Amino acid sequence: MRAAVSQEPNAGDTEFAVARASAEELAWFVDAVNRSLADEARIKGRLALFKEGVNLTDRLRIEGESGWFRPMLHDLLARGVSVVVNDIGLTAPACAAVGRITGIPAEWVFQQNLYITPEQAKGFVAHCDPHIVAVAHLYGRKEWVLYERTLDNPVEIPNESDSALVAKPGEELPVRRRVLVEPGDCFVIPRGRFHSARALTAGSVHLAIGCAGIRPVDYVWRMAEAAMAKSDLRADLDPAAALKRAKAFAETIAPAPLRLPRNPVAKVGKGARPDRARLSFEEALRALPGG
Numbered sequence: 001m002r003a004a005v006s007q008e009p010n011a012g013d014t015e016f017a018v019a020r021a022s023a024e025e026l027a028w029f030v031d032a033v034n035r036s037l038a039d040e041a042r043i044k045g046r047l048a049l050f051k052e053g054v055n056l057t058d059r060l061r062i063e064g065e066s067g068w069f070r071p072m073l074h075d076l077l078a079r080g081v082s083v084v085v086n087d088i089g090l091t092a093p094a095c096a097a098v099g100r101i102t103g104i105p106a107e108w109v110f111q112q113n114l115y116i117t118p119e120q121a122k123g124f125v126a127h128c129d130p131h132i133v134a135v136a137h138l139y140g141r142k143e144w145v146l147y148e149r150t151l152d153n154p155v156e157i158p159n160e161s162d163s164a165l166v167a168k169p170g171e172e173l174p175v176r177r178r179v180l181v182e183p184g185d186c187f188v189i190p191r192g193r194f195h196s197a198r199a200l201t202a203g204s205v206h207l208a209i210g211c212a213g214i215r216p217v218d219y220v221w222r223m224a225e226a227a228m229a230k231s232d233l234r235a236d237l238d239p240a241a242a243l244k245r246a247k248a249f250a251e252t253i254a255p256a257p258l259r260l261p262r263n264p265v266a267k268v269g270k271g272a273r274p275d276r277a278r279l280s281f282e283e284a285l286r287a288l289p290g291g
Contacts, residue, residue: 016146016177018187021136024274025097026184029136029207031274032094033114035266037085037281040066048084049076053125053169056081073116074284077203082123085114088207091266093274101186102134104211107260109134111210116281117142117199119290126167126196130154132211133189137181139279140204144181144197147173151192155217167194181206203285214258222255 021029037043049056062068076083090112099106110131117123128151135144154165167173173194179187180200189195191212227233233249279285 015190016179016187018179018181018185019101021097021101021184021186023184023277025093025101026136026138027274027277028091028093028097030138030277030279032091032112033088033138033207034275034280035091036088036114037069040069043069043085046086048086050082050084050123051080052122070281070284073281074287077116077118077285077288080118080121082118082121083116084123085116086111088112088114089266090261090263091268093268093272095261095265098134098136098209098211101136102188104132104134104188105213105260108132108211108213109209109265110212110262113208113210115204115206115208116285117197117204118288119199119202119204122196122198124196125169126171126173126194128154128165128192128194129189129210130156130162130165130191132191134209134211135181135185135187135189136207136209137183137185138205138207139183139282139285140199140201141180141182142197142199142201142204142206144179144187144195145175146177146179146189147194147196148176149173149194150190154192155215202288202290205279205285212262214260218258219255222258223250223253226253226255 044062047057047060049060062072073083090109094112095106095109098104098109115123126145126147126149128149149167151164156162181187227246227249230249233245237245
């Protein structure tokens with residue numbers, strides 16, 4: 001690992017040390033992106049647009065089944081809009097690279113989201129994630145800001161607001177570290193750590209790789225879901241009777257072991273090499289002013 005570039009007084013802080021992916025590992029990250037983007041029909045419903053924290057996705061209009069991604073991308077970036085492609089397909093070599101570079105078990109990887117950001121743009125306000133994020137930088141240069149604020153093992157709760165994961169509008173958080181990254185740089189954002197990022201070049205591209213193990217609360221939620229499905233456990237009872245029935249249910253339920261990885265990983269033949277070492281949409285980035 002090499003020390004992250006920092007403008008903060010605590011530059012000796014090693015929590016956000018930056019590691020370098022090998023040329024082949026970087027190529028496998030790019031390969032995973034290119035494999036997904038080749039299927040434009042699949043990614044139509046996986047796109048999200050943001051500008052300075054404002055979600056613009058509902059304004060997106062796509063015409064045609066193919067050939068639309070690169071011109072659309074160039075147009076949006078030229079207007080200062082960040083483009084996110086959610087759920088880039090996982091491949092075994094890319095997951096293995098995450099494990100080698102970060103020390104996070106490869107089977108913990110459950111998603112890869114692609115972020116494409118125009119120069120000096122910040123797609124999101126300061127926020128944190130309810131899982132570990134491994135960042136793999138693929139193109140251009142970007143400054144990441146890691147803040148002092150953290151949440152203790154946050155989780156996503158279905159049907160509830162995630163406002164606690166996002167800083168309030170106009171709120172200024174104390175900065176802990178600034179990290180400058182370039183292609184091949186990788187680092188880890190701990191679960192619950194507030195962060196933001198800004199592109200420093202005409203186009204900046206990175207993968208945000210979500211990682212999570214099995215949590216004890218995952219089993220608790222499964223048991224709660226099983227309980228909700230039983231009419232007698234939803235009945236109105238006096239406190240003692242309700243407690244007795246709940247205890248009887250708890251003694252009978254034995255949740256099946258949860259397994260990793262959570263999402264299927266595309267297998268790549270032994271001895272295979274990445275199809276391409278360059279992003280398939282790189283021409284759209286180079287066509288931007290200053291690209």
